[in-house]
Amino acid sequence: MKVSELGEFGLLELLGEIVGKSRNAGFASWQNLLIGIGDDAAVWRDDSPIHLATTDSLVEGTHFELNTIGWEELGWKAIAVNLSDIAAMGGTPRYALISLALPGSLETDSIYQLYQGMVQIADHFQVAIVGGNITSASKVVINISIWGSLESPFLLTRTAAAPGDQVAVTGYLGASAAALKMLKQKLNFSTETNQSLRKAHFKPMPRVNEGQILLQQGVKTAIDISDGLLADLAHVCRASKVSATINKDAVPVHPAVQASFESDYYYLALSGGEDYELLFTAPGHTVDQVKRAISCPVTVIGEITAGTPGEVSVIDSTGKSIPWQQIGWEHFKSQL
């Protein structure tokens, strides 16, 4: 059945049912909810004094193509990219509002799957989907806003990087951009590699718990890697009015990317983007503490320096400077 045949109320009812199953999970956000889907606004009780909110969109044709991403993956990813922003502040995500713009010619089942993907990841992080909005449009646009709270009076910001800080990242980089390249160029890899890359791109796992551990261990500066390692490090350097030098040979390239993209794995890991790992800076002893407290890999890849604000330099392990052209500076340009 088409969305236009089911109509707005039918669709809202269907989505309400999917979300209703999540509500049965009964985690804290649901317990504190006073009014959910179906009124003018969502209403909840929360005594935390510090609140966080973020919003992000996925636009058909800009961020995804319907012939490569599955609807469930799309739902997962739309929530994941927002959770990643909350993670990069050290917050706890609690409530989500979903705004859908879509063509009436879509199959209802597609929207059902979309919401299944959203509920999967929302349940995983105990986030309650409490409202939103559906409207018609010629292309699919998914906008999500997530509200969260913060247990400590401290925050992970982009503005606290200081000369002498080490620059470190969680996990491995490059797999999401590698997946995009694989799909666009129709590259053939083993099923295992294919699935591993695909998962990195379409179902990224935001580092929510890891962000909270960074905060607990005294880290003050973090950002999530969405635009790409170099671009996001440049955001931090600009905001903190510092510069940075990173050693490209220290960057933890995803093993499947290193194995399958011999000629450009550095490009994919340094400039590819959409990894949704956390990039953070802190004094060496704080990074050591983080490594002991956290269960994912943490790799030191460079240091913050007192050079030109916003400047990021790349060297190799012999100390030789690497020109931007080799690692994809052109990717930094805006997509606007």
Next chain:
Amino acid sequence: MKVSELGEFGLLELLGEIVGKSRNAGFASWQNLLIGIGDDAAVWRDDSPIHLATTDSLVEGTHFELNTIGWEELGWKAIAVNLSDIAAMGGTPRYALISLALPGSLETDSIYQLYQGMVQIADHFQVAIVGGNITSASKVVINISIWGSLESPFLLTRTAAAPGDQVAVTGYLGASAAALKMLKQKLNFSTETNQSLRKAHFKPMPRVNEGQILLQQGVKTAIDISDGLLADLAHVCRASKVSATINKDAVPVHPAVQASFESDYYYLALSGGEDYELLFTAPGHTVDQVKRAISCPVTVIGEITAGTPGEVSVIDSTGKSIPWQQIGWEHFKSQL
């Protein structure tokens, strides 16, 4: 200059400057803000125990056409429709996140004007614009999420209408739909009528203070009129499992609409939509109290009955039943 020439950072900087002027106004939301535009998420301090959040989109081609609405009007309206949802719960709006999807070929000045319109109404209601997101798309999509708080433990919901309640509305209806008809059919009216209709459609004033007064006076049920008086009353009746009868001759049709649309002013007022007035139900003595406490017109137009849940009947002042066809039932159909 085109948006694509200015680039994402240039644009963010420009918008940051416009919002920065609002920040100088220094109202409570700004004072409590810890992190605004430029980090991964917005962060603020707030000790209210009850929180509200709502989101709504305006999509080019579905909700507006760029050849009829001005950019400043578009910015105003995008915020207004969200504030109206907070108003319909009796809440106080506090923070806004703006998500823009737009073609790179747009003039930067258009986006500047868009934000001017947003800041105008945000300042009027002391709402701080604290973050958001810009991405490229083939059509303009503006998604806004607004977070608010509630001072009382009570709420205006859609679920509390009870048989015997009077049905009442604030202000006058029909002007917004009349403006749309005037523009689409290129109708010529006096400058005064033209401006009055245009303002109702493009720069609606959400009833934020009025929603709070309803709550203070003991009203429990309200909705904002966005889909149209009959459609929104049907939403309330469905949610409250009651029915309603309204007297079409009692409906406060906007004077300019009554004067200029002789043949279909009832249709415009009952089914036109986008009035952003408040529709509420309450016992007669509560409605009387509201009339004394509020400065805008409040008109009783019918009553809640114990009939088929969700059913809305229309009569005239002689008690004669009016068939749906005469007042536009077909407009109720979903736009999806």
